[in-house]
Amino acid sequence: MSEIHESLIPSIGVVTDVRVDTPDVKTFRVNTLDGGIPFDHKPGQCAMISIPGVGEAMFSITSSPTNTDFKEFSIKKCGCLTAWLHQIEFGQQILIRGPYGHPFPVDTEFVGKDLLFIAGGIGLAPLRSVINYCRHYRDRYGKIDIVYGSRSKDDLVDYPEIINEWYREEGINVHLTIDCPQEGWDGHVGFVPDYVKELNFDTNKIGIICGPPIMIKFTLSVLQELGFEKTQVYTTMELRMKCGIGKCGRCNIGDKYVCKDGPVFRCDQLDELPNEY
Incomplete structure (x- = not known):
């Protein structure tokens, strides 16, 4: 059976952990019935999660491929299916299939x-x-x-991991900001694009952006102001994906299918697409 056909067949996943990240975001840890992982993936790829009788949708895989113990998905409550998912508890079953999409070039363009x-x-x-x-x-x-x-400290996803792990690693600098002043927050206050401009990064690096479309638009503009070329910047576009294999046409934009040609795009590639997003 071909790889693309295998990715169409859902398998039963068991929710083995549920973590509350923010008031409207939960992270779900998923294993197979025998305790393994449903499939291998690469950074930036997605998977389809479904609840029979409710619906299905595409979600980013938020755990690293180097984690062979489970898959994780951080899901924001924003609709019917996600509301159902947010009611799921330890031990409940869902359907999962994947992986889908073009990943980030972590083993080629990012190396060195x-x-x-x-x-x-x-x-x-x-x-x-x-x-x-x-x-x-x-x-x-x-x-x-x-x-x-994020909007507030309470809306920062994976905050304990950021503070306890990322902050402490040599060669990694973490810069956090929230939109408005908040009691108990002594870090930076301001919007992400403004903070990127303030930090004034040099241009000998690869940029990777993800967030609301308006934030991506203004951040890309700031990076260009600083001297970044669009060929140096990658983003991920996950809107509209439905089938995952370029058959339903829902994510078609110009001559591209987000589910097959993306969701990861280099920003100069976006200039070739019609302004539909």
Whole structure:
């Protein structure tokens, strides 16, 4: 059976852990019935999760491929299916299939380069897989900077991991910001694009952006102001994906299918697409 056909066949997944990240984001740990992982993946790829009788949707795989114990998905409550998922408890079963999509070029273009990860809100979730992959193979990459912002401290996804692990690693600099002042927060206050401009990064690095479309737009503009070329910057576009294999046409944009040609795109490739997103 071909790989693409195998990815169409759902398997039963068991939710083996549920972590509350923010008031509207939970992270679900998923294993197979025998305690393994449903499939192998690469950083930036997605999987389809479904609840029979409710629906299915595509979600980023937020655990690193180097984690062979389980798959994790950080899911924001924002609709019917996600509301059902947020009611799931330890031991319950779901259907899962994948992986789908074109991953980040972690084993080619990123190797030997300094990396600048920029995330807003739930946009950290797709980048967490890439960041932890690069942490695992630390000697393959140069210096790593992570800029992450959210509405408030309470909305920062994976905050304990950031503070207890990322902050403490040599060669990794984490820059956190929240939109508005908050009691108990003594860190930076301001929007992500403004903070990136303030940090004034040099341009000898690869940029990786994920977040709300408006944040990506303004952050890319700031990076260009600083002297970055679009060929140096990657982003991930996960809107509209439905079937995962380019058959339903829902994610078609110009001559591309986000599910097959993306969700990872280099930013100069976006200039070739019609302005539909």
